[in-house]
Amino acid sequence: MKACVDKETCIGCGLCTDTCPEVFELKEDKAYVKVDVVPPDLQEKVKEAKDNCPVDAIWIEEL
Numbered sequence: 001m002k003a004c005v006d007k008e009t010c011i012g013c014g015l016c017t018d019t020c021p022e023v024f025e026l027k028e029d030k031a032y033v034k035v036d037v038v039p040p041d042l043q044e045k046v047k048e049a050k051d052n053c054p055v056d057a058i059w060i061e062e063l
């Protein structure tokens with residue numbers, strides 16, 4: 001699984017970075033994904049972050 005953030009849409013609320021700091025990080029008020037591939041044990045947390053993003057800026061690509 002890959003996680004992606006649409007930086008145009010992200011409002012920098014910090015929810016995804018709180019939910020899964022292993023994958024998401026805030027930089028200049030935008031979230032970015034710091035891993036190339038999401039490890040299996042973090043996939044549920046990434047899905048949770050995606051579902052909870054208030055502006056739907058996160059999407060997931062299955063590999």
Ligand code: SF4
Pocket residue numbers: 005009010011012013014015016017030031049052053054055056057058
């Ligand atoms: S939850 Fe969504 S809006 Fe908030 S920082 Fe993450 S990607 Fe951006």
